[in-house]
Amino acid sequence: MKQNNQNESGSVNKKNAFGRFLDFIGSENLSLIIALVLLIFLITVVSGWVGLAGGNKFFTWQNLLNSLAQAIVISGLLALGETVVALGGFMDISIGSIASCGSVAAAGALVGSGAIGSLHIFPQNNVFFSILAGVVIGLIAGLINGMIVTKLHVNAVVATLGTQAAFAGAAFMLAPDGKPIGVVTQQNFTWLAQGRLFQNANVPALNGSKWTGIPVLTIILLVAVIIMHVVMRYTSFGRAVYAIGGNTTAARLAGINVNSMRVRMFMISGGVAGLAGVLLASRTTSGNPINGQGLEMQAMTAVFLGGTSTSGGKGTVFGTFLAVIIVGVLNNGMNLLGFNTFVQKVALGMLLVIAVAISQYRVLHAETVRKSSKK
Secondary structure: OHHHHHHHHHHHHHHHHHHHHHHHHOHHHHHHHHHHHHHHHHHHHHHHHOOOOOHHHOOOHHHHHHHHHHHHHHHHHHHHHHHHHHHOOOOOOOHHHHHHHHHHHHHHHHHOOHHHHHHOOOOOOOHHHHHHHHHHHHHHHHHHHHHHHHHOOOOHHHHHHHHHHHHHHHHHHHOHHHOOEEOOOOHHHHHHHHOEEOOOOOOOOEOOEOOOOEEHHHHHHHHHHHHHHHHHHHOHHHHHHHHHHHOHHHHHHOOOOHHHHHHHHHHHHHHHHHHHHHHHHHHHOEEOOOOOOOHHHHHHHHHHHOOOOOOOOOOOHHHHHHHHHHHHHHHHHHHHOOOOHHHHHHHHHHHHHHHHHHHHHHHHHHHHHHHHHHO
16 A cells, blocks of 8 residues: 555655646647657758668767857747737738848948948947847838838738838848948957857767867857746736737727737837847858848747747747757758758758648637637
8 A cells, every 4th residue: 555655655746746847848739749759850860761861960069059150040039029929919020121221230330331221320330239230120111010010000911011021121231232241350259140159068079079168159049048038937027928919809999009019029029139230240250231131930930930929919938949959950951961051941941831831720729619618
């Protein structure tokens, strides 16, 4: 009898431990973790069975830290901003173009070139004010998006599709004669993308690859994920966004200023996209008007793959982060296995369709359950 009690106690403890683990990651994200593990297994093991070479290079410090960890940062930041808008029931297609504007603005402020540099608002050769310039441009772009949606009552998809083209053109207007602004000599600025932390840590080699240190870019993304997670889960702003996405009428009756919140949502998306543009300029060593072109596809794929509902109100920052990793691993694995960029674009497009289809299925399933519970 005593032994049975001990067994029951042990099973309860194990259940509690598993429950705590689910609470930490979110039960809705468990499927994403399983999908990530399966994807890595396909790249590293199954690929060899079918005669594809390169999968054995996945688990090396060179690949994990220099390729994968840096490749997901820009799309990850864009996805975080997009998540805020999507949770509120909208979509921001202009984030790639906003990133381009942020890239040019940051580089221009840093070296005193282009439309931003010629205004002499920001001191030259100052990394902080360079970052600030990129973020401010993003905030202004987000404000424009928010005002179009709330004041002119234009559908968000249509509005941001239009501003996507407008901001893409604005990026060329901010650059001197539409040409990239080089920052290769600004080592303090390029350190944001090229710098490494803990390089001297005593970490053993991985598959013959030496430890290279953790990229500063990766640290920035992780800090952004933590901040966004706290904001969306533990603040009144985050709760208001979920409320608006879940039921706008109920949110308005609860005293939430819906239009004001919507503008803030787009401003956060724009500001984060502007920061992504700054890091793009640092990584490519130039503020190029086309730096952010096409990045919105990866961001939106990660948002919906991460479980954010297309109608808003459901989803998590952590789910988006896991999906960013999945998309990054997919692209990285296809590079290692020798697939060309055209195949990668097809795979990414199909992944976006699947992610949206899953999101729609969840919405319809939840609606079916709700109706059946009322009967």
